[in-house]
Amino acid sequence: MQPDRTNALDIILTREPIAIDTRFAEVFYHRSLAYVQMKDKQKARQDFQKAADLYKQQGKTKDYQNALAKIKQLQ
Incomplete structure (x- = not known):
């Protein structure tokens, strides 16, 4: 039986740090x-967009553009 990949993601990248401080674009x-x-493109796009928004707010232009490029790759 293979482990549930969604549960594995929750363990590796818990939502708790994001709830504590949403300014961490890298998360x-x-x-x-x-x-x-x-292969969850919808959730990936949502998080790339959130990262892009935060990078833009922080003035991290290169990171902002990189996140936008990742979104385009998923379309």
């Missing part, structure tokens, strides 16, 4: 990469 970005590997 959203890396969680979106995990969703990509799990």
Whole structure:
């Protein structure tokens, strides 16, 4: 029996740190990469968008553009 990949993601990248501080764009970005590997494009796009928004707010233009590029790749 294979482990449930969604549960594995919850263990590896818990939602708790995000609930504590949503300013960590990197958390959203890396969680979106995990969703990509799990082939959950909708959740990946949502997290890439959240990361992009936060990067933009933080003035991290290169990271912002990279997150937007990842969203385009998923379309």
